[in-house]
Amino acid sequence: MGILKFQFCQHHQRQLLTSSFDSSSFLNLSNAFSKNRLQGRLLRLLIAPNRSTKRTFNSSVVALAMVKAIRVHELGGPEVLKWEVVEIGEPKEGEIRVKNKAIGLNFIDIYFRKGVYKAPTTPFIPGMEAVGVVTAVGPGLTGRLVGDVVAYAGNPMGAYSEEQILPADKVVPVPSSIDPIVAASVMLKGMTAQFLLRRCFKVEPGHTVLVHAAAGGVGSLLCQWANALGATVIGTVSTSDKAAQAKEDGCHHVILYKDESFVNRVSEITSGTGVDVVYDSVGKDTFQGSLDCLKTRGYMVNFGQSSGTPDAIPLSALASKSLFLTRPTLMQYNTTRDELLECAGEVFACIGSGILRVRVNHTYPLSQAAQAHADLENRKTSGSVVLIPEGN
Numbered sequence: 001m002g003i004l005k006f007q008f009c010q011h012h013q014r015q016l017l018t019s020s021f022d023s024s025s026f027l028n029l030s031n032a033f034s035k036n037r038l039q040g041r042l043l044r045l046l047i048a049p050n051r052s053t054k055r056t057f058n059s060s061v062v063a064l065a066m067v068k069a070i071r072v073h074e075l076g077g078p079e080v081l082k083w084e085v086v087e088i089g090e091p092k093e094g095e096i097r098v099k100n101k102a103i104g105l106n107f108i109d110i111y112f113r114k115g116v117y118k119a120p121t122t123p124f125i126p127g128m129e130a131v132g133v134v135t136a137v138g139p140g141l142t143g144r145l146v147g148d149v150v151a152y153a154g155n156p157m158g159a160y161s162e163e164q165i166l167p168a169d170k171v172v173p174v175p176s177s178i179d180p181i182v183a184a185s186v187m188l189k190g191m192t193a194q195f196l197l198r199r200c201f202k203v204e205p206g207h208t209v210l211v212h213a214a215a216g217g218v219g220s221l222l223c224q225w226a227n228a229l230g231a232t233v234i235g236t237v238s239t240s241d242k243a244a245q246a247k248e249d250g251c252h253h254v255i256l257y258k259d260e261s262f263v264n265r266v267s268e269i270t271s272g273t274g275v276d277v278v279y280d281s282v283g284k285d286t287f288q289g290s291l292d293c294l295k296t297r298g299y300m301v302n303f304g305q306s307s308g309t310p311d312a313i314p315l316s317a318l319a320s321k322s323l324f325l326t327r328p329t330l331m332q333y334n335t336t337r338d339e340l341l342e343c344a345g346e347v348f349a350c351i352g353s354g355i356l357r358v359r360v361n362h363t364y365p366l367s368q369a370a371q372a373h374a375d376l377e378n379r380k381t382s383g384s385v386v387l388i389p390e391g392n
């Protein structure tokens with residue numbers, strides 16, 4: 001925690017000396033300063049009295065844990081992401097404070113920003129994936145030390161911040177062999193790939209799988225991992241450049257869905273049989289076609305909706321081929337500490353063995369999260385996108 005001293009203008013000196021100054025007032029003042037090129041961390045802020053007045057005061061000395069973070073005050077487009085000063089507290093029992101080194105950007109962040117998913121509070125700090133260094137440990141907590149490099153993915157939301165408070169049982173240790181930027185880019189996506197391939201539908205040699213958005217963050221990992229498990233992998237992408245990446249990632253067949261019907265092409269590839277499982281993060285635009293691509297007793301796994309919420313279908317629509325339909329989430333597959341450690345451990349092991357090659361194709365300063373959101377929504381990115389707090 002650093003100390004940052006300000007040279008206040010006379011107006012603000014008078015304000016500090018003549019009025020009570022609670023944390024809310026301080027936040028407003030700090031945010032005003034931040035708009036005038038005040039950068040850096042406001043971590044342990046000491047506001048000293050104006051020596052020329054030779055006045056001492058107690059309540060006007062403020063020591064607050066202040067950091068910069070992205071906050072959302074209203075739902076909407078990328079422009080609602082605001083770079084602001086916020087106050088964080090000290091870790092309580094069972095908690096740690098973490099200084100983030102790298103923050104993963106995921107489509108779920110966009111869903112919360114737009115209101116597709118409802119945030120628990122407003123305003124809120126987005127972000128559900130980060131890697132950082134432990135800077136403080138709550139009272140009585142064992143097993144975590146200041147200086148440990150840890151990662152988390154999922155709840156609680158709030159990763160778009162220079163520092164954050166986290167439950168100690170939600171973080172996992174990061175192997176020293178894995179760069180924090182790589183770890184931050186793969187925690188949520190990698191653990192999502194793990195539960196989709198290993199637990200939601202257990203992919204085995206001989207299976208044929210269809211992966212939509214095959215060049216995306218999760219899609220890239222799904223293709224690599226499914227190939228390593230012995231499956232035949234079919235991927236859909238939007239451009240020839242993404243098709244080349246999907247091929248590198250283990251896709252045996254790549255479909256440019258803008259140029260041809262992926263349903264017809266899957267039928268050709270499988271000689272009309274269909275695939276064992278579809279991993280669909282696109283949603284509305286691909287949902288019905290994905291169902292059509294399945295073989296008898298096939299699994300439709302919808303784990304995202306980048307194109308919008310799929311239209312409702314009658315239950316009887318699954319009956320023609322006795323299909324299975326599921327809408328899983330990572331949090332329900334990592335409900336216990338043991339599940340979390342096993343899931344993350346398998347992801348890190350696959351990175352270490354070379355099964356998973358993590359592409360961090362795009363990095364943005366945390367303060368430019370709005371641009372990163374816009375680029376992700378407009379399909380200008382491939383692989384993983386990582387936000388870097390200033391000073392790292």
